[in-house]
Amino acid sequence: MTAGAPKTCLVVTEKAFAAPAVKAIEGVFADAGYACQKIENYKEASDLYAKLEEVKPDALIVRSDKMTPEVYDKYSGIRIIVRAGAGVDTIDLKGASERDIVVMNTPGQNSNAVAELAFGMMLTNARNHYDGTSGYELKDKTLSLYGYGQVARNMHRIAKAFNMTVKAYDPFLSKEQIEVDGAIAVDSVEALFDGVQFVSLHIPSTEKTNKSINKELLLKMSKNGVLINTARAEVVDEAGLVEAFGERADLAYISDVAPMEKGVFDSLGKRAFVTAKKMGAQTSEANNNAGIAAAKQIVAFFEQGDAKFQVNKPGQTF
């Protein structure tokens, strides 16, 4: 790799970016003196293969496009593939690593989208789905954030404007790291729930977290307690939630994840307010931002050797 040598990049989108995003991506590459080609809305893998042979790209930007060893072998000069978005389950990481292809994603570009969704649903729940009856305000209430990553930080920023008190707990962050923006660090999961009205989950699904949000925690919440889940269905003990809701008619569940057990919340009516399909990250801005971030990461990789967002280790074979 010669630093500064002009590169050729190919935007591979089975489902094309919005026009402004494409323009912005082209702008990033133009500024770097790179060539930018694209293949949009293609129907067959063979169309992509032909394009790869024609363009001979150094770098690819992809979305949910399937990246396979067949793709990698169409042009052996591919050095980097960046997924514009978070999920890389459509990319064969092992095959990429075997060929020394760097794979990156663009984390955090959808975190504002998720936080805005959560607040929209919190307000909708607080105002009884706009049915004309008297509700309550978010102002001066407390919001607890379990996990303090990008989405949680955006929630904190928005919560401040509603004059909410924000508590946070993240087992991987120090008190100082949490309190830098003004959130109050607490030192246990229990403290997030105890007497608090809103608790929002921002934790991965692991052996330790699965089913960890249980009846006991939910019953600790204040009047009109609301659990918000834009993370993973697995972390909630669904049977425990239904039991807690049976004992406390004031509790509500807001969720952007389909339950593990289909229909488990049907008896709760609007108290279980679940999106029709996971959509927190689904905004035109999040998609566009991810595309622009992908282009910038490609330039930074070639120009400065920056591999910060690499998801496969060099030589890693999984």
Place this chain on the structure above:
Amino acid sequence: MTAGAPKTCLVVTEKAFAAPAVKAIEGVFADAGYACQKIENYKEASDLYAKLEEVKPDALIVRSDKMTPEVYDKYSGIRIIVRAGAGVDTIDLKGASERDIVVMNTPGQNSNAVAELAFGMMLTNARNHYDGTSGYELKDKTLSLYGYGQVARNMHRIAKAFNMTVKAYDPFLSKEQIEVDGAIAVDSVEALFDGVQFVSLHIPSTEKTNKSINKELLLKMSKNGVLINTARAEVVDEAGLVEAFGERADLAYISDVAPMEKGVFDSLGKRAFVTAKKMGAQTSEANNNAGIAAAKQIVAFFEQGDAKFQVNKPGQTF
């Protein structure tokens, strides 16, 4: 009136305040050394009459209770009636003025409730009513406020957290008065709409404003333009809105006021997102705040002669 003499206040609520509000009201009067009695959830005017004759109150706090000359004449010592809330159309102002009774309301106590409702509906619209499809974010968009009173100021505060740019126009305020919080003052109604995505109305219904929000203004809005009306139905030219929406499929209308012409927006589906019944001010907090404000205004009136929120002029007969 002897300043500092202990007074007797009667809370008159056909529909009672929530218990915490009553407690807070009693606290305000106790601190002032006043007696506080109450008549809650009464069924007949005659029950109220009997209570007035029994308690002989110097002051009344009321909600939507009907205040008539019959009420005023049950005890001639009533000096002040404070409506916990904004609307005084249930109070006979002429009869009160004729008897030198001061009538006040408690403006501004519900302005946060209205602003939160508007943002909830804006987010719900932006995210397609949580149907699982891709929407857009409020972040980095522009919000114009037509009229810059208490509700608009609360909208500005919340909008800042969404990183929105806020423009405002109020014919009764100077550029300096508007810009003190950081909003951008513009000098015409047209400038509020021109290329802007969100325009929120905070104007009264007057001869000049009625039907002033018309097709021409709406067509000036940017892509995905949203008109927000938590004010008055009269100010919108409803036929003009329907015409504009016919020409521009991207426009949306969010409203907490029933249309003047029943059914006029039916053809627009969810693009006209209207609450089931005006509810912007309907939160437990707004109702409680209004009750507490009413108690404080009564004490300030007797102790300092403060009549700032009086809605009937002394001797005014309408």
